Amino acid sequence: MQTIPADLRDDFVRLLLSVADDKLLLGHRNSDWTGLAPILEEDIAFSALAQDEIAHAQALYGLAASVSHPDARAGADASGDAPAADALAFGRPAAAYLCAAFVEADDGFDWAVALVRRFLCDAFDAARLQRLSGSGFAPLAHLAARLLREERSHLEHASGWLVRLGRGTTESAARMQAALDRLAPAAMTLFEPFDGEDRVASAGLYPGDRATMFRTWRAAVEPVLARAGLTAAFTLDPDPPRGGRRGVHSPAFSAQLDEMCEVFRLAPEAAW
Amino acid sequence: MSGSANEGVVVDPMIREEDPQRLAEFEAKMARGDLIEADDWMPKAYRDAMLRMAEHHANSEIVGALPEGEWITRAPSLRRKLALTAKVQDEVGHGQMLYRVSQDLGKSRDDMLRDLITGKTKYHNCFNYPVPTWADIAMIQWLIDGAAIMNQKTLADGAYGPYVRTMKRINMEEAFHFRSGEDMVLTLMSGTPLQRGMCQEAFDRWWGPALMFFGPPDKPGAEHLPPMRWRMKTVKNDELRRRFVNRFAPAAIDLGLRIHVVEKDGHGSVIAKRPDERAVRDAATGDWGYTEPDWNEFFRVIRGHGPCNAERLALRRFSYEQGHWVQQAVLGRRAGLPPAA
Ligand SMILES: [Fe+2]
Numbered sequence: 228m229q230t231i232p233a234d235l236r237d238d239f240v241r242l243l244l245s246v247a248d249d250k251l252l253l254g255h256r257n258s259d260w261t262g263l264a265p266i267l268e269e270d271i272a273f274s275a276l277a278q279d280e281i282a283h284a285q286a287l288y289g290l291a292a293s294v295s296h297p298d299a300r301a302g303a304d305a306s307g308d309a310p311a312a313d314a315l316a317f318g319r320p321a322a323a324y325l326c327a328a329f330v331e332a333d334d335g336f337d338w339a340v341a342l343v344r345r346f347l348c349d350a351f352d353a354a355r356l357q358r359l360s361g362s363g364f365a366p367l368a369h370l371a372a373r374l375l376r377e378e379r380s381h382l383e384h385a386s387g388w389l390v391r392l393g394r395g396t397t398e399s400a401a402r403m404q405a406a407l408d409r410l411a412p413a414a415m416t417l418f419e420p421f422d423g424e425d426r427v428a429s430a431g432l433y434p435g436d437r438a439t440m441f442r443t444w445r446a447a448v449e450p451v452l453a454r455a456g457l458t459a460a461f462t463l464d465p466d467p468p469r470g471g472r473r474g475v476h477s478p479a480f481s482a483q484l485d486e487m488c489e490v491f492r493l494a495p496e497a498a499w
Numbered sequence: 500m501s502g503s504a505n506e507g508v509v510v511d512p513m514i515r516e517e518d519p520q521r522l523a524e525f526e527a528k529m530a531r532g533d534l535i536e537a538d539d540w541m542p543k544a545y546r547d548a549m550l551r552m553a554e555h556h557a558n559s560e561i562v563g564a565l566p567e568g569e570w571i572t573r574a575p576s577l578r579r580k581l582a583l584t585a586k587v588q589d590e591v592g593h594g595q596m597l598y599r600v601s602q603d604l605g606k607s608r609d610d611m612l613r614d615l616i617t618g619k620t621k622y623h624n625c626f627n628y629p630v631p632t633w634a635d636i637a638m639i640q641w642l643i644d645g646a647a648i649m650n651q652k653t654l655a656d657g658a659y660g661p662y663v664r665t666m667k668r669i670n671m672e673e674a675f676h677f678r679s680g681e682d683m684v685l686t687l688m689s690g691t692p693l694q695r696g697m698c699q700e701a702f703d704r705w706w707g708p709a710l711m712f713f714g715p716p717d718k719p720g721a722e723h724l725p726p727m728r729w730r731m732k733t734v735k736n737d738e739l740r741r742r743f744v745n746r747f748a749p750a751a752i753d754l755g756l757r758i759h760v761v762e763k764d765g766h767g768s769v770i771a772k773r774p775d776e777r778a779v780r781d782a783a784t785g786d787w788g789y790t791e792p793d794w795n796e797f798f799r800v801i802r803g804h805g806p807c808n809a810e811r812l813a814l815r816r817f818s819y820e821q822g823h824w825v826q827q828a829v830l831g832r833r834a835g836l837p838p839a840a
């Protein structure tokens with residue numbers, strides 16, 4: 228499939244935005260550690276992961292822009308139209324962002340929280356990109372396959388740290404477990420469906436289903452937690468309350484968006 | 500970015516205790532232009548001075564990451580956000596490389612990080628100024644990274660092999676920062692009146708610190724003092740400053756910026772400014788003129804009383820303390836936390 232049927236277009240754009248917004252917000256949060264991480268070597272590595280996430284978001288926004296305005300730029304590739312991607316990244320009201328509550332929360336500059344969140348997100352993103360790489364829309368399938376390779380290396384990196392700190396000192400193990408206890412319930416917000424998810428799924432644009440993806444995710448997460456000596460119980464809510472995936476965000480998210488868009492909003496039409 | 504004048508080191512009494520034959524060999528190597536390597540014999544005073552220089556430079560890289568890091572979350576486009584994150588990441592990488600050079604000269608990284616936080620060692624002065632707008636980010640990458648490249652290119656002609664090689668590597672990345680800074684300044688100056696105004700105000704804030712970047716006017720006979728005599732430094736401060744002004748004054752004017760002499764308050768905000776009438780090209784020498792920056796302010800900031808000294812150190816300390824449990828877990832470090840400020 229090279230074009231999206233008109234009646235599925237809005238649903239499909241929501242799919243792309245939910246992935247891109249997760250990546251933008253996670254990358255945004257993580258990039259804030261640049262220069263402040265506990266060890267210089269890891270500062271550099273963590274910053275590279277943040278940059279990957281933002282670059283992934285950029286590519287997905289580009290694709291979303293070209294799908295929403297198919298005539299605007301014939302032949303624009305996924306990383307295509309920078310102003311259109313920026314307008315999606317910085318120019319929407321809070322309710323138009325479809326990221327999960329899990330990625331937008333402040334990590335309180337707690338390295339354990341930052342790491343555990345990264346790990347759970349990387350595993351989720353790998354499972355989601357796996358699904359997307361089977362999309363019937365070829366440009367998305369190709370992009371997802373490319374991003375999946377990087378995502379898997381993120382997951383490997385995060386897993387290594389989880390085990391190292393989970394099996395480090397008594398203090399590091401306790402901090403990692405505390406972070407996991409705090410984050411495990413919120414991680415479930417990653418699985419909240421966006422409006423129209425079933426429709427794009429059954430049309431083959433997002434093949435698979437939530438329950439299967441949840442199992443894939445657990446199969447990736449649980450062995451690493453076991454190796455790290457950490458424990459968590461995850462339960463998927465069959466009918467989750469309306470949250471980030473459907474544009475319902477906390478007041479803190481608006482404040483965060485104000486910060487992220489502070490300069491952009493000074494002159495939204497201008498080049499920066 | 501960074502690297503700066505090494506403050507004077509008293510040498511002669513220490514050299515007098517060195518083995519005269521080894522000292523003569525060392526001086527002969529210097530004279531031939533050979534590189535000194537970490538395992539080579541060197542006078543203690545040289546090792547100490549080189550360590551201080553590399554450590555100061557490393558500190559500058561990681562403290563220099565802070566003011567720009569503050570703006571990563573506010574960068575106005577995805578491209579700029581990526582570039583700024585990568586730039587700050589590079590600076591941390593420079594710090595890491597330079598700490599390694601310093602470690603080989605005999606001091607542990609942990610000791611260096613702790614001495615930085617407690618104020619025992621210093622970092623480059625220009626990071627003690629505030630960064631109130633996005634245009635300041637553009638200006639830092641253009642003027643300060645530009646100044647750093649000019650300085651570091653001459654440091655790459657020095658005599659200490661590990662430092663020289665590190666400078667060469669760093670300079671390639673700095674050139675990239677500089678080009679991105681130049682692009683940001685150009686974009687702002689081609690933008691809306693608001694963007695051009697921001698850019699001019701940022702230029703007013705950073706022109707002075709950029710002139711100060713190369714250190715105070717040279718002491719008489721600087722070429723005989725250890726930093727130059729031992730080729731830790733190869734070009735005098737005033738000469739570097741002359742080259743900088745000749746490159747950047749006309750470039751600023753071409754971009755539509757005006758060069759001002761400014762007066763700042765204690766927070767680093769500009770409270771008065773007038774055009775710098777000396778900022779013209781001397782037809783006879785070809786050199787561009789400039790008004791000397793406020794050297795009293797320079798020494799005040801060096802002594803720890805700049806607008807942001809306390810803030811920068813507090814953030815470094817915060818980073819060190821919040822990450823301490825990670826260091827202990829990974830490196831098995833026994834070190835305690837640094838004493839309270
Ligand atoms: Fe640097």
Ligand SMILES: [Fe+2]
Pocket residue numbers: 500590644647672673676
């Ligand atoms: Fe730089």
